[in-house]
Amino acid sequence: MALRLRPPRLGRTPNWEIRGTHRGIAVERSAGSPDRRIAERRLREVEREIEAGEWSTPPAPRHEPTFADAVEGYVRAGRRRKYLLKLLDRFGDTPLSGITQAEIDRAAVELYPAVQPQTRNTCFYTPLSAVLRHAGVDRPIRRPKGAKGRVVTRFLTQPDAFAIIREADQIDARLGLLLRLLLYTGMRINEALRLRWEDIDLAGGTAYVGLTKTGEARTAKLRADLVAQLRAIRPETGAGRVFQFAYGGRLKDQFLRAKLAVCDVPMPPRGKKGQRRPRLDYRLAWVNFHTFRHTWATWMRMYGGADVQGLVATGNWSDPRSAARYAHVVPRDEWCRVDDLPGEPEG
CATH class of the missing domain: 1.10.443.10 (Intergrase catalytic core)
Structure with missing residues (x-):
């Protein structure tokens, strides 16, 4: 079976993969790019390396969970898929240990450059944090300033x-x-x-x-x-x-x-x-x-x-800070003491 390209798979990898057999040598590896033209060029390079006797199957490294692995588990658990495609394109094969706060902040601005902090938080930080938490990454992620937007507590009479x-x-x-x-x-x-x-x-x-x-x-x-x-x-x-x-x-x-x-x-x-x-x-x-x-x-x-x-x-x-926004709607007991303040003299 000749070498062929397998397209990116949602939840697993954003990159094309090279699979098949060439001159009796089996190949199954990532092309290292989501761009088909680059993947095709890499496939031809693999064929030339095999023909020149320069191809050696790399030893299978110990697999460290990647962001793509985390997304796959997240989606299989029935969680929301919204906003995940851009995250997969950016972090797909990145090991979870390599997703640092600095890398997160950089990617957020690159993927959502001209939006309000609240939108960037909704589309990027929140789904990213949810995927990492589901994968067992117990590391707090700092949100951008203004991420909560304007707190709205207006209610109906x-x-x-x-x-x-x-x-x-x-x-x-x-x-x-x-x-x-x-x-x-x-x-x-x-x-x-x-x-x-x-x-x-x-x-x-x-x-x-x-x-x-x-x-x-x-x-x-x-x-x-x-x-x-x-x-x-x-x-x-x-x-x-x-x-x-x-x-x-x-x-x-x-x-x-x-x-x-x-x-x-x-x-x-x-x-x-x-x-x-x-x-x-x-x-x-x-x-x-x-x-x-x-x-x-x-x-x-x-x-x-x-x-x-x-x-x-x-x-x-789950957070008392979210519920605290409603604390103002009922006067505190201390306000009862306002009746004890001196009144204006008559006349």
């Missing part, structure tokens, strides 16, 4: 939250139920859309969230009214996805229609295929699905009496 849900009910009862689930459990939208009936214990009033942003499963408590609404739509098989929505245009359009209805703004017509709707200026334009998560946390502080440690204990956050 009761009238606005319930008005949006009522309008959603009119559009699709499942959409209204989805928004109630977000509001009363603090789930992220992707967690709610992945929810299956097998994950819900209606008798116990709980929902198991297995795949989360933090990588740690958690169990959410379901209010009695949520349990009743879920029980009403539960199929006899008790299996399958709870919500059949895909996180795409139709779901977002229905959500937009509900918000516009609350503000008495007509829904603009859909543009041509591939065109976005014009940006609308209306009172609830800032509200998105994640706003319901912020609202849950804020209401837990304002009405549920939960402190920062209590929010972390729900499992919705």
